[in-house]
Structure formats: C-alpha cells, structure tokens
Amino acid sequence: MNPTQRLALFVLLAPAILWLGLLIVLPHVEILILSFSERVAPRVYAFGAGNYLEFFTEPLYWRTFARTAIMSIAVTAITLVLAFPIALYIARVAQGRLKAMLLLLCLLPFWVSELVRTLGWMILLRETGVVSYLLRAAGLADQPVELLYNDGAVILGLVYGGLLFMIVPLANALESLEPAVVEAGFDLGGSRWTVLRRIVIPHAMPGIVAGSIIVFMLTVGNFATPVLLGGKNGLWFTEQIYAQFITRFNWPQGSAFGMLLLLLSSAIVWAGLRLTGQSLGTTLRQA
C-alpha cells in the first residue's frame, strides 16, 4: 500500500473510528469506571464494588431486576405464540396482493411512535376509557372498570410493541420452507400437529431465534410502556436507572445498574444464540 492509499484509507476510516470510539466505547468505559467508584466523603470517590453490593442488599433493586428479566421472557414467549400463526399465514397461505397487504398492515403501526401506541392503549384501558365504557354500555359492569396500572396491561403493551419484530423474521424463515416437504410429512401419515412440530417449527428456528432475541432486547430496555401502562406498579429496571441518574443524581449507582442491564441483555442474547447454534451476524440479517 503506497502512502497516498494509506492516507485515503485513514480518512475513510476516521468517521467510523470517531463514532465507535467517542459514542460507544469510551462512554461504556466511563460508566464501567463510574460503577466501581464509591462516595467516601462529599465529592470524594474511591474504587470499590459498593454500588453492586447495594444492588444485592436492597430488595427493591434486585427484585425489580428479576421482575424485569422474568416478565421480558414471558413477553417474548407470548409474542412468539401470538405471532406464529400470523407469520405462517403470511408466508404459506396468503398469495400475491393479499400477502403484500397483510405484511404492510403489520408494518404500519410500528412506524408510528411508541408513545402514540401507548396513548391508544391508555385511552382503551383506563377507568374512564373505551373498554370500560363499552362494558358498562353492554351491561357487563355496573361501575367503571380500571384495566390500567397492572401487570396485565404492561404485558399487553409490551407484547403489542414486540409483535412486528417477531412476525417479520418468522415469515422470512417460513418463506423458504418447501411445500413438498410438508406434503411428504402428511403423506407419511403425520397429523397436523406432528408436521408442525417435526417439520415447520424446526425449519423456522432461525427466525424464531432472531425474533425472540430482538423482542427480548426491546422489552428489557423499554421505558415508556411499563411506566405509562403500569404506573406505580410498573417497576421496570430502566426506571431505576433513570431515577438514579436524573432524579437522585447518583451517577455511580445508576452506572452500576446500567452495566447490570447491559449484562442481562447480552447474557440472554448470548444464551439464545448458543442454545440454537446461530451467530449474531446472520441473526441480525434475518431481522
């Protein structure tokens, strides 16, 4: 490589290095360092794992963390079950214009802001909302019903937000399934259930993994949906990070929480890839 080419390469690489260095790597090094600094006196900090100890000794913190992890796994599972028949229909049954339209109709709501969708659910579910009003009008309830501010509402909102990210990779994976293979399964005497379990689901595996990983990551890192639909009962871990950073101005503690969230998210992604033998690159491409 001659010096001019070397210079050209360096100039072309500069944006990527500045971007990844200044906006990704160094900021993460910063919160890693912050998370290990303890306040020993006003404005004096020392190295120590106190922020992490605080997490394990304060039940509110680790319970919120565990709750966020478990509910996110549940949301991912529910999303997968709800999305599978839709993706199967789009990929295997619908043809031509209907197929394109069904997929486009799936995409549309997700181009709209998360806050608009959450607003919709709030108008539907709250005590003075549409569902409560319709229940009373139909004579199924004699007084206003509060459907907001509980775990069900949080799960509903998160599943709704994840559906598209499940349907698209699933439909992509199912698209390549040979009809002849399915026919053969039936010809060999397989029931609908056997064919689904032994042929369709294994074939859809890359899509299932890709969709589940994306939905899990989006759910665990969500902020607005659990806070707005769950109210005081939302208790999402991102809210704890926000509270430490912005409300209480305890950046070391907030950084430790941030590192823990990053660790949880990466661990589940890694475990998902490992269990199913997929790689991150192909998984992201699937999506």
Place this chain on the structure above:
Amino acid sequence: MNRPSILWKLYIAAFYLFLFAPLLVVAIFAFNASPFPSPPWRGFTFAWFTGDGSAFGKPGVLMDPIWLDSIVNSLKVAVPVALLAVLLGTVNAWVLERAEFRGKTFLAMMMLWPLVIPGVVLGISILAFFSRVANGLEEWLQTDLDFLRPGLPLVVLGQLSFILTISTLIIAARLRKFDRSLEEAAFDLGASRARVLRTVTVPFLRPALIGAGLVALLMSFENFNTTLMLVGSDAPLPITMYGQMREGASPAINAVSLFLMLAVGGIASLFALTSKAQA
C-alpha cells in the same frame, strides 16, 4: 396447510383488529368535543387542532406554543441526524464494501454493536462521558461548553450513535449490488475519479441514500429512550408527549398523534416507493 381453517381466519381478523384498535381510538378522540380523550362522544370538533382555548380551557395543537416548540425541537434534532447518518453512513459503507485492511471483520462487528445496547444505557453512558469531557475541557479552557451538557446537540450525538448503524447497513447493502465494471468502463472512457463518483456511483446509490435518510429521520423523530437521558430544557416531541401523558393530557395530544401518523404514513410510503425502485 393450504386450506386455512375458519378458526385460523378468525384469528387473523382478530389480530389485525387488535393491531389497529389503539391507533384508531387515538385518531377518533382527536375530534371529540370534550376536555379529556375518553368516551362518551360529545360531538365533532376541530378545537384540538386549531382552537384558541376558549371552548375547553386548553388550546389546540397549532395554537399551543408547548406543542409547536417541541415539534421545532424534534426537527432541530432529526434533520442533522438524518444528514450526518447519510453522509457518514456512506463513508462507512464504502469502508465495509471497498476497502481492504486488517481488522475489517472486527470493525464490521463493532458497527453492529450499538443495536444490542439498550437505548437507556447508550443515553447514560454518553451523558456521563461527555460530562467528564466537559469538566476537563472547561477547567483547561476556562470557558463554558454548554453543547456537551444535556441539550439538543447531545441528543443528536446520542441518536446518531445507533442510527449510524442502520444507515450504514442500508447503504452497504446497496453498494454490495453495484457492478464495478460500470465504474471501470467510465474510467476507461477517460472520466476522472470525482466524475465517476458523481455520474455513476452516487446515482446508483441514490435510492439507498434517500431511504437511509428517511429511516434516520423517522427513528430520530420517534426515539424516546436515549433522548430522555440526554435532553435539557428544550424537549423534543416524544419527551413532551410523555410528560403530558403522565399528567393526563387534553385531546390535543391525540391531534399531535394524528399529525404524526399522517406524516409517518407519508414517509413510509415514500420509503416503500424508493425501495421498490431499488429492487
């Protein structure tokens, strides 16, 4: 499997109803003549768009400085983000597809990384790092560096941190399809490097450049998690919406949402058209 049962069809229908129900109620209650976005229906009104506040005590979107300011703030963020995302994304795509150097696979992996970091964590890490930089520089230079403190410039950087991945991927995918013999033909015909770039390569990339710009614009306009951590006193639209939703908003928020849906629908169909031209 090719003859779907009636149950399956019913499920599909119910699913699409579920998908659109929240958006429909948001749109419908933008026109309700009531101070709250909830039933019963009290008649049709445009007050939540153009009302001056005389009818319900609160003005419509187009008359309310809170909403207008936050829309302007969102544009102040989204336009630079989109322009930088396309410009830097093109350079990144070039590096990924055309350059040869050691560590390229590593760099390509690093570029995907921002997609797996939760938005809130991106936000706090950039906030903490730039505060440290600002503290250091201010002491050294003896001046205030407000653009490194929470505010719109920091929001631009925060959003760029992950939107750049998306724009790089979109543009790189297009560049990969480019037939390099076209460039060689232009060189053989005596064109300079700049001229080849201008008349052959960039026109080929145009649909991807426009597509990446539109996606960046949308993602910036709608980003909430990262923005929330970096925002100062000037709130972009999602932050204002969030604040209003916590307090119990007037149907003006439905009117804003309807504008957003229409704008998004418009941009999405533009994007669909450009990507169809690309296929």
